[in-house]
Amino acid sequence: EVQLVESGGGLVKPGGSLRLSCAASGFTFSKAWMSWVRQTPGKGLEWVGRIKSKTDGGTTDYAAPVKGRFTISRDDSKNTLYLQMNSLKTEDTAVYYCTTGAAGIWGQGTLVTVSS
């Protein structure tokens, strides 16, 4: 069964950091482009960023609101995707989902709350 399971969400103060993980199974993770998407009640669904497969260069792209603060990485030996979030702002509060390339598969999401 194809599955994505996120973890690492929680409550963090503004300016703080958090690292999310996404464990993949049921497909060839190393060949997949992977993405992070977030969802808030006010702004809906928003693409955070993506990472290409190593065979396609392994490069990353980020949406403007998170560029310079968030970093996406992958460990193909562990079938795991990561999202390192630094300098967090209250507006980063959202449910964060990992997805496969064209958003064909989604995880269950993990809630990140940025509040003092």
Next chain:
Amino acid sequence: DVLMTQSPLSLPVTLGQPASISCRSSQSLVYSDGNTYLNWFQQRPGQSPRRLIYKVSNRDSGVPDRFSGSGSGTDFTLEISRVEAEDVGVYYCMQGTHWPSTFGPGTEVDFK
């Protein structure tokens, strides 16, 4: 960023009757490879989004054939031929042609 709009934003439906959602993009979604990367998603209450349709009109595995997608360029439509109880939820269109990918605001489908 490419702006995606949907109409209506709220769609009261009747069991067994057809339903239709429109999606428009601020730019053409035809990519340089000739494909149009327009997807449709369903999000049931309390669940993650689920992709129903990719590249305008291709149904994902396990998606009932009462769901169909059509359109081209900047105008797209999701149709449900006969609404069933399990179709309640929010439907989103999403473009993957231009980075960053962007979603529409969602159409809430519920029974009258």
